[in-house]
Each structure stands twice: as structure tokens, then as C-alpha cells.
Amino acid sequence: MSGVLLYKSELCGLIHFLVADQTVIAPVPLTHGQFKFAAVTTLEEIALDAIPTLLPPKKYFLPPQESLLQYDTTQGEKMQAEVAIEETVLFGLHTCDLAGIQCLDMVFADRPKDLHYMIRKQHFTLIGLECNDYCDSSANCAMLFNHLPKGGYDLFLTDLGDYYFVDINTHKGDLLVEKSGLFVPVTPAAQDNLQKLRQIKTKRFKSEIPIRYQDIKPLFEASFESNVWTDIGAKCLACGNCTNACPTCYCFDIVDEPEFDLTRGKRLRIWDSCQHENFARIAGGENFRKERGDRQRHRYNRKFHYPMERYKQIFCTGCGRCSRTCMARIDLKETFNALIEECR
Amino acid sequence: MSRPTVAFFELASCEGCQLQVANLGEELLAILDRIDLVEFRELLTERPDGPLDIAFVEGSVVNAECEARLHAIRQRSELLIAYGSCATIGGVNAMANGRPISEIQAEVYGDQAERFAAARVRPLHQLVPVDYFIHGCPIYPDELIKVLKAALAHLPYNIPDYAVCVECLLNENVCMYEKKVTCLGPVTRAGCNAWCINNGNVCYGCRGLVSNPNRAGAEAVLSRYHLDSRLIANKMLMYNGALEPTDE
Ligand code: SF4
Ligand code: SF4
Ligand code: SF4
Ligand code: SF4
Numbered sequence: 001m002s003g004v005l006l007y008k009s010e011l012c013g014l015i016h017f018l019v020a021d022q023t024v025i026a027p028v029p030l031t032h033g034q035f036k037f038a039a040v041t042t043l044e045e046i047a048l049d050a051i052p053t054l055l056p057p058k059k060y061f062l063p064p065q066e067s068l069l070q071y072d073t074t075q076g077e078k079m080q081a082e083v084a085i086e087e088t089v090l091f092g093l094h095t096c097d098l099a100g101i102q103c104l105d106m107v108f109a110d111r112p113k114d115l116h117y118m119i120r121k122q123h124f125t126l127i128g129l130e131c132n133d134y135c136d137s138s139a140n141c142a143m144l145f146n147h148l149p150k151g152g153y154d155l156f157l158t159d160l161g162d163y164y165f166v167d168i169n170t171h172k173g174d175l176l177v178e179k180s181g182l183f184v185p186v187t188p189a190a191q192d193n194l195q196k197l198r199q200i201k202t203k204r205f206k207s208e209i210p211i212r213y214q215d216i217k218p219l220f221e222a223s224f225e226s227n228v229w230t231d232i233g234a235k236c237l238a239c240g241n242c243t244n245a246c247p248t249c250y251c252f253d254i255v256d257e258p259e260f261d262l263t264r265g266k267r268l269r270i271w272d273s274c275q276h277e278n279f280a281r282i283a284g285g286e287n288f289r290k291e292r293g294d295r296q297r298h299r300y301n302r303k304f305h306y307p308m309e310r311y312k313q314i315f316c317t318g319c320g321r322c323s324r325t326c327m328a329r330i331d332l333k334e335t336f337n338a339l340i341e342e343c344r
Numbered sequence: 345m346s347r348p349t350v351a352f353f354e355l356a357s358c359e360g361c362q363l364q365v366a367n368l369g370e371e372l373l374a375i376l377d378r379i380d381l382v383e384f385r386e387l388l389t390e391r392p393d394g395p396l397d398i399a400f401v402e403g404s405v406v407n408a409e410c411e412a413r414l415h416a417i418r419q420r421s422e423l424l425i426a427y428g429s430c431a432t433i434g435g436v437n438a439m440a441n442g443r444p445i446s447e448i449q450a451e452v453y454g455d456q457a458e459r460f461a462a463a464r465v466r467p468l469h470q471l472v473p474v475d476y477f478i479h480g481c482p483i484y485p486d487e488l489i490k491v492l493k494a495a496l497a498h499l500p501y502n503i504p505d506y507a508v509c510v511e512c513l514l515n516e517n518v519c520m521y522e523k524k525v526t527c528l529g530p531v532t533r534a535g536c537n538a539w540c541i542n543n544g545n546v547c548y549g550c551r552g553l554v555s556n557p558n559r560a561g562a563e564a565v566l567s568r569y570h571l572d573s574r575l576i577a578n579k580m581l582m583y584n585g586a587l588e589p590t591d592e
């Protein structure tokens with residue numbers, strides 16, 4: 001589609017315009033250089049320099065706990081599906097997180113379609129924000145080409161000094177630009193500056209791991225029995241932080257929660273994690289991924305191997321959250337390097 | 345539906361968990377609508393003696409008197425719910441298990457030690473069958489309600505068997521390890537919604553260890569902060585001193 005410019009002096013006005021009739025979510029600072037997505041009402045609250053947030057934006061599309069339906073057993077098997085949602089703008093999504101949302105879209109639109117996700121998703125407006133440089137050294141976005149915009153947004157902002165270059169990707173984005181009246185047409189100089197920034201970025205962002213995209217899946221096929229998994233298993237505490245923090249992990253459990261009268265209640269969907277001891281435990285007590293190392297191997301294969309088979313797509317965005325959040329210091333880049341070393 | 349008869353009992357404990365129940369507020373009214381509460385020391389003076397549908401028992405077994413009371417309660421009640429760490433895992437009482445009993449008796453009671461019989465501290469399930477466990481020091485009110493609903497419906501309650509970290513990250517707390525403070529969250533089973541960390545404290549492990557905890561891995565993490573291994577062991581033992589091999 002087309003582009004426009006937004007002068008930085010108008011950014012405050014844009015947030016003001018957005019909060020008038022919707023919830024606006026953006027990264028806000030925590031302590032110790034950490035950030036989270038939270039509701040904001042003014043520009044001052046927003047961290048424009050945020051590194052990937054503790055939890056990824058999936059917490060809005062696939063809430064950690066959501067009610068799928070209400071049941072009432074006094075009325076036979078009566079059930080009423082429900083989706084709690086309000087019009088929401090997600091502002092300041094980096095390209096890695098946009099890639100993560102695109103992965104979730106693919107999974108939940110796959111058969112059987114997940115209507116809760118799909119209905120909820122329609123109520124979001126996504127506004128991206130480009131990273132001109134790396135967030136930190138945990139990131140591995142460039143190896144997956146996720147340091148550059150690849151769609152999945154309504155509007156996408158690139159900081160070019162006094163103004164943002166704004167790519168309009170959808171009709172929703174177009175309407176927003178039109179209604180707010182804050183954007184101005186693109187100039188040839190701005191086009192030029194955008195090209196220059198992208199050139200600079202090709203120098204700043206280099207594949208963080210010495211492997212080509214097409215060689216990644218074969219690496220995981222070859223390393224299934226590797227000792228690397230045993231070593232990682234010895235360190236891993238199975239805390240599940242790496243999967244909860246991952247923008248493309250979507251495993252969940254379903255539980256019924258009754259009211260005190262025990263006849264009415266809700267059916268809840270809650271996040272689950274393949275790192276938990278009981279995740280792969282089945283009837284009869286058998287556990288087919290009893291070892292922590294097996295579970296970590298599963299996690300990596302669920303990012304770099306299995307989705308390649310099903311969706312022709314790697315399900316790692318390169319956000320680095322799993323490495324940042326791990327108190328046992330199991331680091332994605334180190335794991336790759338160890339596997340590459342061993343399979344050489 | 346007739347209301348089930350319910351009683352609350354306490355063995356060796358601070359009765360803090362009973363107070364948590366008394367402090368439930370409006371939820372307590374909803375509960376009292378559904379049950380016939382016949383005994384509760386913090387709230388009622390009656391001490392009836394009849395059969396019970398549900399007995400909540402707080403506290404650990406620390407001597408023969410506790411043991412006899414526990415057996416009597418088990419006899420009277422259809423269901424027995426152990427609530428609070430003292431009852432479910434031994435809790436802080438079980439710190440005593442790390443030293444000879446006679447030594448501790450002498451330290452606490454001096455020359456009167458003989459008058460206070462004491463034995464190895466045990467959680468309830470090491471003596472009688474327990475139908476439901478509500479871990480925590482003190483118990484987390486939301487979990488009490490979930491367990492009570494499960495008990496009323498005769499359904500199992502699945503205690504989360506994953507780390508407190510899960511709930512901690514869902515609350516988007518900055519990790520204590522990021523702040524260079526140690527935390528037992530990674531080896532402690534969840535279910536408290538990371539109550540302590542949400543309030544600026546570390547996790548002390550009051551809900552007991554997750555099944556099959558990675559002790560060596562946890563010690564490696566803790567020792568990265570140059571903590572001596574005895575301190576680490578002490579931290580783990582603060583609540584888990586009554587663990588038997590069969591409990592894991
Ligand atoms: S965050 Fe680290 S310790 Fe926790 S489950 Fe993941 S790899 Fe294991
Ligand atoms: S595997 Fe790690 S780096 Fe990749 S998307 Fe998940 S959290 Fe981010
Ligand atoms: S991982 Fe890459 S795209 Fe994501 S925030 Fe960091 S630099 Fe930006
Ligand atoms: S603060 Fe404690 S419970 Fe929370 S993530 Fe860190 S180690 Fe786990």
C-alpha cells in the first residue's frame with residue numbers, strides 16, 4: 001500500500017486521538033531495564049526505546065486465562081460461548097513481535113479454526129515501530145530476517161529523525177490516517193532517508209548465528225540424539241518461563257470452574273507449557289517426555305523444525321525473550337552454536 | 345441439596361490459616377450458604393462430636409496427642425482436607441527434624457523438657473489418608489475456594505505441578521535473579537499466584553517442591569550468586585524438613 005509521514009510533534013496528538021474511543025496498549029518501563037505491555041493514556045507513559053517486554057503481546061490475543069463459555073447444568077447441557085473483548089490498539093510493536101502475531105494467526109486459522117482467537121483478533125489495531133538498532137545482545141532477529149517489517153500490521157512507524165515514515169498496510173490503517181488528520185504526504189527526501197536507514201541496518205544487523213535459514217531444519221533433524229540436550233536438561237529448572245515468554249508458544253489446557261451452587265460455571269482456557277513435568281503425562285501415569293532435556297529439545301524443535309514441516313515457517317521470531325528470562329542461563333544462541341559445533 | 349457438615353481443626357500450628365478463612369470476607373458468606381459449619385475455634389464456641397462430611401485440618405503432627413486427635417478426626421469425617429504447609433508438608437515446624445529431638449526440647453523447655461513430649465514432625469498424609477491438600481503458609485484464599493468447590497462436587501483438585509515462576513511471569517514481575525536476589529520460585533510448586541513476589545518479597549518455598557525438582561540445577565543457579573551451599577540447603581529446608589522420599 002502507500003506511505004505517509006508523521007512528525008514527532010504530532011505523536012502526542014496521535015495517542016490522544018487513539019485513546020478517545022479505544023484502549024491503547026504500549027510498552028511501559030519496569031525496573032532493571034525491563035518493560036511490559038500495559039494500557040496507557042498519554043505519550044509520556046510509553047517507552048519508545050523498549051526492549052522486548054517480559055510477556056509478549058500474545059497475552060492480549062490469547063489471554064493467560066480466558067472464559068470460553070458459560071454452562072448451566074440445570075438447563076440440560078446448556079452452554080453459551082463468550083469472547084470478552086473491546087476495541088484495542090497495540091502501539092509500538094517491534095518487527096519480531098509482529099512476526100510472532102503472524103505465527104499465531106497461522107496456527108489459530110488452521111483447521112479446526114479457533115473462533116475465540118479469530119473474533120478477538122478483529123478488534124485489534126496493530127501499530128508497529130521499527131528498531132533502528134539492536135535491542136540487546138539476546139536478540140537473534142536478523143538470522144530470521146525479522147529485523148525488517150514483513151507485514152502483519154495496520155500501520156508501521158520508522159523513526160527517521162524529526163518524523164516517522166509510516167507504512168499503511170490495511171484499510172483500517174488507511175482510515176486511521178484519514179480520520180486523525182495528523183499525517184502528511186511522503187516527500188522524496190523521506191523515501192531517500194528510509195532507503196538509507198535500511199542500508200545502515202544491513203550493516204548493523206548480521207545473522208547472529210553462523211547458519212543459513214534453509215540449514216536450520218536439517219540441523220535439528222540431525223541433532224535429535226545430541227548430548228547438547230542432556231547438558232541443557234541438567235541445567236534447566238523446568239520453570240516454564242521460556243515458553244510463557246515466547247511470542248509463538250500457544251499450548252493451553254482447558255478446565256471447568258464451577259460456581260458454589262456447582263450447577264453453573266465457566267469453561268476456562270489457561271496457558272500450559274511443554275516444560276512442565278506433567279505436560280506429557282498421560283492416563284496410566286506414562287510420561288513420554290519425562291527428562292527435562294527431552295522437553296527442551298521439544299521446545300526447540302517446536303520453533304525450528306516441526307513448524308517448517310507444517311507451515312513452511314520457522315516459529316522463532318528472534319526476540320530473545322527465552323534467553324533473557326532463563327535464570328539457568330540457557331541461551332538460544334549458545335544452544336545453536338553447540339549444536340552446530342557438534343554436527344560439523 | 346442438603347448442606348454438608350464441615351468442621352475446622354488445628355494441630356501444631358499458628359492458626360494463621362484459620363485466620364485466612366475467617367478473613368475471606370464476602371466469599372465466606374457464599375461458603376456459609378453452602379455448608380453447615382459446626383466447629384471452628386476462631387469463630388465458634390461449640391465443640392460437637394458427631395460425624396462430619398468434611399474436616400479441614402491445620403497444623404502438623406508433633407506428638408502422640410496430635411496423632412490421637414488426627415486419627416479421631418479421620419474416623420469422624422468422610423473427607424479430610426489438609427490445609428496450610430504445617431499440615432501438607434510439615435512446614436516450619438519440620439525445621440526441628442534437622443536436629444535430635446532431645447537437644448531441641450532441652451533448648452526450648454530447659455529442665456522442664458520431660459513434661460513436653462515431642463516426636464518427629466510429620467504432615468498429615470504420613471499418618472492418615474488425606475483427600476485434598478491446600479498448600480501454603482498461609483493458604484492462598486483463592487485456592488481454598490477452588491478446593492472446597494472440588495470437595496463439594498466430589499471432583500479431584502489438581503494442584504499445579506509447575507514452578508511459582510509461571511505465575512510470577514504472568515504477573516510480569518521483574519525476576520528476583522535480575523535484581524541479584526535469590527528466590528525459591530523455580531523449585532516451588534505454584535498455586536499462590538506468586539503472592540510473595542507480587543508484594544516485593546522472594547519466594548520461600550512454602551508450598552513445597554515441584555515433583556522431580558532439579559536440585560542440582562537450582563543449586564547451580566543459587567551458587568552463581570556466591571551463596572554457600574549450607575545457606576542454600578537451609579533455604580530449601582525451611583518448609584521441607586518433613587519430606588520423605590515417598591512424598592516426591
Ligand atoms: S526458562 Fe530456563 S530454566 Fe526455565 S524452563 Fe526454560 S530453559 Fe528451563
Ligand atoms: S524461541 Fe526465544 S527467541 Fe525465539 S521467539 Fe521464542 S522467546 Fe523469542
Ligand atoms: S529482537 Fe530485533 S526486532 Fe525484536 S526488538 Fe530486538 S532488535 Fe527489534
Ligand atoms: S522472581 Fe522468583 S518466582 Fe519469579 S520468575 Fe524469578 S525466580 Fe521465579
Ligand code: SF4
Nearest residue numbers: 536540547548549550
Ligand atoms: S510465593 Fe512462595 S513463599 Fe510465597 S506464598 Fe507462594 S509458595 Fe509460598
